[in-house]
Amino acid sequence: MCVERTLSDRENLSDADLVQAAxxxxxxxxxxxxxxxxxxxxxxxxxxxxxQEDAWDAAQETFIxxxxxxxxxxxxxxxxxxxxxxxxxxxxxxxxxIRRKTRHxxxxxxxxxxxxxxxxxxxxxxxxxxxxxxxxxxxxxxCMEQLPPDLRITLMLREINQFSYEDIxxxxxxxxxxxxxxxxxxxxKMRALLKQKGVSDFNL
Amino acid sequence: MNIIHFFRIRRLTRLADGLLPDSELTPEESAYxxxxxxxxxxxxxxxxxxxxPASVPEEQFLRxxxxxxxxxxxxxxxxxxPPVRNFRYLWAAASLAAAALLVLFALVYLLSPxxxxxxxxxxxxxxxxxxxxxxxxxxxxxxxxxxVPGRDL
Numbered sequence: 001m002c003v004e005r006t007l008s009d010r011e012n013l014s015d016a017d018l019v020q021a022a023x024x025x026x027x028x029x030x031x032x033x034x035x036x037x038x039x040x041x042x043x044x045x046x047x048x049x050x051x052q053e054d055a056w057d058a059a060q061e062t063f064i065x066x067x068x069x070x071x072x073x074x075x076x077x078x079x080x081x082x083x084x085x086x087x088x089x090x091x092x093x094x095x096x097x098i099r100r101k102t103r104h105x106x107x108x109x110x111x112x113x114x115x116x117x118x119x120x121x122x123x124x125x126x127x128x129x130x131x132x133x134x135x136x137x138x139x140x141x142x143c144m145e146q147l148p149p150d151l152r153i154t155l156m157l158r159e160i161n162q163f164s165y166e167d168i169x170x171x172x173x174x175x176x177x178x179x180x181x182x183x184x185x186x187x188x189k190m191r192a193l194l195k196q197k198g199v200s201d202f203n204l
Numbered sequence: 205m206n207i208i209h210f211f212r213i214r215r216l217t218r219l220a221d222g223l224l225p226d227s228e229l230t231p232e233e234s235a236y237x238x239x240x241x242x243x244x245x246x247x248x249x250x251x252x253x254x255x256x257p258a259s260v261p262e263e264q265f266l267r268x269x270x271x272x273x274x275x276x277x278x279x280x281x282x283x284x285x286p287p288v289r290n291f292r293y294l295w296a297a298a299s300l301a302a303a304a305l306l307v308l309f310a311l312v313y314l315l316s317p318x319x320x321x322x323x324x325x326x327x328x329x330x331x332x333x334x335x336x337x338x339x340x341x342x343x344x345x346x347x348x349x350x351x352v353p354g355r356d357l
Contacts, residue, residue, distance in 0.1 A: 031266065037264045042256040052258055063269055064276065140250035158221070159247045165221075180217045181210075187220065187240055190247075199246070 011036075016075050023070055024076070030070070034063050037083060041090045047096035047160065058097050062090040084162075091161050092111040092171050095153065136199060143193040151186035158183055 010018065010032040021029035038059065045058035045119055066073075073085055145150055151173070155169060157163040168179045218224045219233055220240035229237070 034266060035262055035270060038262070039256070039260070042260060042265075046256040048253055049250055052256070055256060056260075057214050059265075060272055061271055064272055064278070067273075134253075136246075137250040137253055139248055143252060144247075144250075155247070156251075160251050177214070180214050184213045184217045185219075187243060190243060192244070194246070204339060 014079070016077075017078075019070065019073060019075065019082055022067075023073075027120065030067055033082070037086055037162075038063070041086055044087050044090040044161070045094045047156065048091065049097060052168055054097055054101075055094075058090065060095040061093045062086065065089050065093065087161050088163070088167065091157060091163070098149075099155075139197050139199055140194065143190060143197060143199075146193055147186055147189055151182050151189065154179060154182040155186040155190065 010029060013021075013029075013032070015033065015036070018029045018033050019097045022033065041062050042055060043060070045054040046052070049055045049058060066086060069089075073082065075081055078084075089184045125203045142157070147155065154168055154172065158165075163171065165176045165179050172179070174182075214225065216233065216236055219226065219237050226234075226237060273327070
């Protein structure tokens with residue numbers, strides 16, 4: 001039985017139900033998924049690309065890719081399964097864009113070099129600890145920027161997006177052994193940089 | 205990098221990622237795991253608040269997504285190429301077509317007799333064999349309009 005659902009009905013459905021409906025050809029179901037996750041996808045692409053236009057493009061392409069590949073999505077039963085799948089596509093789309101820009105340098109490359117130097121301005125309600133935390137977070141991101149791109153991307157895929165070694169290898173086009181050595185080196189360098197900035201002693 | 209160091213890196217990395225059982229660890233390995241757990245926490249915390257810097261209205265995002273979908277439907281392909289890439293493909297196709305034309309002209313030139321351009325030949329001279337043409341065949345080849353009695357031209 002085909003039941004027409006209103007927007008608010010669809011908003012209450014789980015990702016898995018919406019994916020199932022979209023796989024059966026209900027276009028509106030996929031649109032609800034876009035509404036639900038676009039901000040998260042934008043944040044993911046932003047973290048890799050550090051450029052608003054590029055992050056926007058990569059986020060758009062993520063949903064285009066997700067829709068065309070929706071038939072390949074296997075529901076693992078985990079409530080965040082679709083979300084994790086989207087993050088993987090978003091990270092891969094971001095890496096595609098980075099590679100495209102590296103191959104064609106006539107397009108201005110603007111990765112990790114915009115405005116991050118300035119520390120965020122604390123709001124009037126910020127407590128001393130919040131301000132301190134923001135400063136620390138900013139310093140950590142600045143340290144990440146100082147890593148060579150290969151190490152930075154590998155570390156982000158692993159620590160921020162929880163990619164497996166095999167998935168990182170596939171996304172970056174290197175063998176698993178190289179992924180492991182890059183991770184080792186990235187962590188070593190990050191620890192050294194943080195120590196240099198005095199962050200390693202920060203008590204969580 | 206010697207082989208022992210290579211395997212050590214692999215072991216430490218797997219330990220840091222929780223992919224090996226952490227029983228029977230050396231104190232150095234335990235310290236390494238603890239340091240990297242801490243690093244992971246710091247990184248996740250730092251990037252959690254690192255969000256897209258502009259506020260994006262839902263409708264704006266959806267509108268562009270619908271436009272891109274429509275573009276793909278129209279183009280019949282599964283990825284949207286940026287304009288700079290489309291232009292590059294057009295340019296490549298035009299260059300290929302020009303090269304193919306050049307090769308074609310070169311072949312025609314080379315295969316023409318003596319490698320010379322075809323020119324109008326010398327005027328046909330009178331030859332005695334021409335006298336032997338059967339007058340009947342001349343009749344058959346002549347235009348029916350010529351010499352027909354009573355025909356008003």
